[in-house]
Amino acid sequence: MSPCNDKIEAMLEKVQKAPRYTGGEMNAVHKDWDSVALHYGFCFPDTYEVGMSHLGMKILYGLVNREPDQVCERFFMPWTDMKALMEEEGIPLFSVESRHALSEFDMIGFTLQYEMSYTNILAMMRLGGVTVLSRERGEREPVVVAGGPCAFNPEPLADFIDAFMIGDGEEVTLLVTAAVRDWKKSGAPRSELLKTLARIEGVYVPALYDVACDDAGRILSVTPNCPEAPARVKKCVVTDLNTAYYPRSFPVPYTEVVFDRIMLEIMRGCTRGCRFCQAGMLYRPVRERSLETLRSLAKDLERATGYEEMSLSSLSSGDYTCLPELIRALMKDLEKERVSISLPSLRIDSVLKESLEETQKMRKTSLTFAPEAGTQRLRDVINKGVTEQDLMEKVTDAFSCGWNAVKLYFMIGLPTETYEDLDGIVDLARKVVGCYFAVPKDKRARGLRVTVSASSFVPKPVTPFQWYGQDTQESLKAKQQYLKEKFRSVKGVNFNYHTPELSYLEACFSRGDRRLGRVLLAAVDRGCILDGWSDLFSFETWMQAFADAGLDPDSFAYREFGRDEIMPWEHIDSGIDRSFLLREYDRAQEARVTRDCRLGCNGCGLQKWKGVCGYANAGHV
Amino acid sequence: MRMLATFEKSERLRHIGHLDIMRAMQRALRRSGLPVSYSKGFNPHILLTFASALSVGAAGEREILEATLDEAVAPEDFVAAMNGALPPEMQLSSARIVDDRRPAAMAMVKAADYRIRVTDASAAETLCAALPGFLAQGEIVTDRKTKSGIKPTDIRPLILSAEMDGDTLRARLTATEAVSCKPGMLMNALSAFAGIEVPRVMVTRERLLGENEDGQLLPLEAV
Missing domain, CATH: 3.30.70 (Alpha-Beta Plaits)
Known part of the structure; x- marks a missing residue:
């Protein structure tokens, strides 16, 4: 335990939710500090409850700790009360397991799940005694790495991160930890390590690239400044999930966290090709775990965690090839243990009534459907291949199987949207209510609850909509008010919407470039942390931070990229061809639907990575 | 069959509340592979009680639990199975079988x-x-x-x-x-x-x- 232990114990008496910081969970890994050659601090840039719900962390934690000469310990962003006490008492950010300071680790890694956690990354480094700017970091300070979906546009964090890992982390993580371990032993200068890392496929070292841009911030070129750095960094793809590492045990928190259950990743990737969806592009190609692998994992995870609930997770679980068989098998295997199985991201056009009937045997949580847009025209624009009829059939099935709570997710501010599309949202919700009342009284559960959520569209890199600017805040606010008014007259529907300011900043950072590093620093200096928490988010402070940096946020969020313009993330190769994205952009303008890849290859680019995509070159474009 | 056992709530866990410790113990019973009994009814739960709730902020050296089992288990096997399923911070130190007619530990x-x-x-x-x-x-x-x-x-x-x-x-x-x-x-x-x-x-x-x-x-x- 750390020499600061007494002080830490005293602080824990004073803070809210002390269990966030105390550790000691079942399956947490404790290794003798001096017996391992590499200490890896895995940092989740948000609170414990959020971080402990994250599947990626569980995978990488288990993966690194399986190596006998390495240890992986966890770090989370402390809440404001704890952070203030730590600063007052001079206690550095410490790991959950051994309470070693962040700066004592050889390598620290941040997972980039959403843009609004970026300030937490800087704040955690500061609190942990790690130099925030990569170029100023001392020779023997921790090597700072990052990965996750937002790493596909790493540029806003280029000033702070030594190396990004792009794509699936199961293989590249161990190549990087081994390189850092060997470098530490060799005593070679830090600059050598960066070059070594750049040679690993899937690793992007921003310091090894020069970015030239014009006065308006348009990128003219991104060029490697040393021979070790590839012109484009190709993402890592785990080709077979059955042989890829998956944990058979993970830490079980004492306090309830956001997702407090076994998460069984049944597949990775999605073949649907929704044009707004970044995950749908980044996680391509689709790879499934076999029934046998999943049954074995489920059994072991149940044994190791004791959880009473399991969720099947993926981008589109309803598309899993043999979903009904899987659910039947898991229910049978875990019947004695009384594990309830939930399907989180149900897609309305894929779940069979049969599987609905099977899940209800266990538990009836609310069902979520995501039509995303209110009219068929706009659904065609975004390539959400879902019709009104599909939705009505699925909710009718759900209501007649005894569900009474339905959530409907929509986006506003989508490209080409008009007020007719907004009326469509209201109309669709009204029809869902109608479906409920059409089910005979004795067949439906009482107390209908329909929740309609409207989030604001954020254009994301590596999507066909990456060229679009975001809808203006004024326009989004007007649309929210319009919907709020309209929903007033619809009984049984609860309407929610998100503050557009947060989506606006997300838009700034999602497609931003290296200049934004200055804004991040200024924002953290001004005290912006935990921005994803509405009670702490201060839009005014962020606007001041942009002013400090001399940058106009509108020029990021509302920016329309030219068709031939070099994107700030152009040197990151996601595997998706630019020509495919442009083709999809054009088809969106014409409201033309593109088929699901399983029905025939659409030539997104992954087909040229031999053997990676099972649907490559199936059929013709 | 009723099993009474003593367990530790280590100093490290002193901020964990009673209900959370209770849930952690239920999960440990599930992990242990022991023939634990469940309540009847629509939402079955493990039959487990603690003799006394320990306040948030306090550690406990010999806290007491009572669990109900569907089959006979020797006390030493109970301790061994549970300790394999519990973190070092919550280990059992002893167990004994108690008569079904005995009042609940809570009442004693x-x-x-x-x-x-x-x-x-x-x-x-x-x-x-x-x-x-x-x-x-x-x-x-x-x-x-x-x-x-x-x-x-x-x-x-x-x-x-x-x-x-x-x-x-x-x-x-x-x-x-x-x-x-x-x-x-x-x-x-x-x-x-x-x-x-x-x-x-x-x-x-x-x-x-x-x-x-x-x-x-x-x-x-x-x-």
């Missing part, structure tokens, strides 16, 4: 032994000096938090014994389902008597006590 608790370490040395000295006079009082009225609000209560009869041992106050306090004195109440009253602010303390409940036929207090697991 009479008192508890506490070790209250005062982290500030000068406060410890002041309290040590004040203790004899404090205990000599005929009544000690202090606030007790109840569901219906704060109630002034005389805790003198509830303090069965108390003595300072260096920086540590050792106290035996009444703890029944009907009435109990928490270490916090004792510290509040003692600090007020000594004229100092309540110091920061580390509370450890050493054991729970029950009564034998002669009215003698014994560790509950031995009654």
